[in-house]
Amino acid sequence: MRRVYMDANATTPLLPEVMEAMRPYWMDHFGNASSIHLHGQQAHTAVNRARETMAEFFNCHEAEVVFNSGGTEGDNTAIFGLLHPGDHFITTSIEHSAILEAAKRVAQKGVETTFVAPQPSGLIDPMDIRRAIRPATRLISVMLANNETGVLQPVEEIGKIAAETGIFFHIDAVQGAGKVEFDMRRFGCHLLSISAHKMHGPKGVGALFVRRGTPIEPLLVGGSHERRQRAGTENVPGIVGLAKAAELAMHSLADGTPGGGTIDRLARMRDWLEEGILQIPGTGVNGARDGDKVVPRVANTTNIWFDQLEGEALVIALDLKGVSISGGSACHSGATEPSHVLMAMGLDKTRARASLRFSLLKTATGADIDHVLQVVPQAVEHLRALQPVAAGTLG
Numbered sequence: 001m002r003r004v005y006m007d008a009n010a011t012t013p014l015l016p017e018v019m020e021a022m023r024p025y026w027m028d029h030f031g032n033a034s035s036i037h038l039h040g041q042q043a044h045t046a047v048n049r050a051r052e053t054m055a056e057f058f059n060c061h062e063a064e065v066v067f068n069s070g071g072t073e074g075d076n077t078a079i080f081g082l083l084h085p086g087d088h089f090i091t092t093s094i095e096h097s098a099i100l101e102a103a104k105r106v107a108q109k110g111v112e113t114t115f116v117a118p119q120p121s122g123l124i125d126p127m128d129i130r131r132a133i134r135p136a137t138r139l140i141s142v143m144l145a146n147n148e149t150g151v152l153q154p155v156e157e158i159g160k161i162a163a164e165t166g167i168f169f170h171i172d173a174v175q176g177a178g179k180v181e182f183d184m185r186r187f188g189c190h191l192l193s194i195s196a197h198k199m200h201g202p203k204g205v206g207a208l209f210v211r212r213g214t215p216i217e218p219l220l221v222g223g224s225h226e227r228r229q230r231a232g233t234e235n236v237p238g239i240v241g242l243a244k245a246a247e248l249a250m251h252s253l254a255d256g257t258p259g260g261g262t263i264d265r266l267a268r269m270r271d272w273l274e275e276g277i278l279q280i281p282g283t284g285v286n287g288a289r290d291g292d293k294v295v296p297r298v299a300n301t302t303n304i305w306f307d308q309l310e311g312e313a314l315v316i317a318l319d320l321k322g323v324s325i326s327g328g329s330a331c332h333s334g335a336t337e338p339s340h341v342l343m344a345m346g347l348d349k350t351r352a353r354a355s356l357r358f359s360l361l362k363t364a365t366g367a368d369i370d371h372v373l374q375v376v377p378q379a380v381e382h383l384r385a386l387q388p389v390a391a392g393t394l395g
């Protein structure tokens with residue numbers, strides 16, 4: 001049976017070039033980057049080279065790149081490292097749990113958080129961020145791209161508000177990395193987290209951009225690694241893999257004339273998939289339009305509701321037919337609650353439960369789309385025939 005993976009926002013496979021770049025650092029060049037002998041120097045040089053690549057990727061200074069274990073650590077570091085009792089924190093109700101749970105933790109220490117809700121389109125209105133600011137506000141954290149809908153938030157405008165008001169600004173850019181061009185000065189952020197495994201790199205490694213002069217307390221203390229910003233022996237193969245994935249992502253973002261590059265190809269495939277699925281009656285896209293306007297989204301993601309069925313039943317039915325996709329966020333798999341993102345956008349529980357995320361790998365092919373477009377309508381029809389009408393409403 002043909003197998004199609006359309007859950008890139010949960011994780012991605014390594015690209016072969018990433019695997020090849022990492023390979024020597026598992027066994028031949030296994031040194032500790034802090035050791036002074038040759039083995040140590042080999043590892044140290046590899047980490048330095050990776051840092052140069054990441055500085056290019058972020059468009060920042062090398063001293064502003066801190067390697068870590070991924071998105072969760074970057075998000076936690078921003079919150080735990082900057083906020084003190086009595087501070088006020090502004091974030092949104094559609095963030096990843098790495099932000100939401102960290103906000104809960106600092107609440108116990110006397111940090112109050114305002115959760116700004118999105119518009120029904122999934123977009124955060126920068127004016128709502130501005131209105132939430134208080135004299136005690138120390139940090140604003142807004143994601144670049146939502147993991148469930150792919151909606152791209154107006155981070156540049158929020159960055160300007162943060163700059164005008166002298167508030168620190170963190171961006172969870174885990175789902176934007178490799179899909180949109182990064183520029184730390186343009187974004188106006190002090191901190192930005194990314195994770196390698198969402199961009200065809202290895203799991204358990206990532207980077208945090210920390211603008212020079214940002215008074216962040218490290219989450220982990222011990223050795224003097226990463227300029228004392230993140231203690232722990234560097235994951236050299238992981239760091240090399242992250243940098244290779246970032247290098248490939250930079251090429252794919254700049255690989256051709258408008259309309260001809262990898263990202264444009266991906267957007268065309270996503271649109272083809274979306275249009276095909278929307279032929280099924282009782283379906284619609286979450287986070288695609290704001291009245292007459294098209295909402296900006298990352299190229300690989302679409303989130304679709306299917307009336308008259310349970311999303312989880314469709315995930316299982318599609319899995320049996322060779323298609324891997326997610327309902328809600330894969331990071332919460334097993335949870336029976338409907339997606340907090342879709343609920344915050346104003347969907348009712350039934351529709352939120354009947355929504356699925358299709359997220360394409362960069363390596364997706366036309367044959368993958370064909371297969372999914374063949375399988376989804378059959379599975380939907382089959383499930384709807386089995387379900388009582390009460391599961392949802394058509395139209």
Ligand SMILES: Cc1ncc(COP(=O)(O)O)c(C=O)c1O
Pocket residue numbers: 009010069070071072073075096098143145146147172174175194195196204206331
């Ligand atoms: C938006 C967002 N932030 C943070 C994370 C956590 O990243 P990691 O898996 O590297 O800890 C994820 C993972 O799904 C995510 O989608």
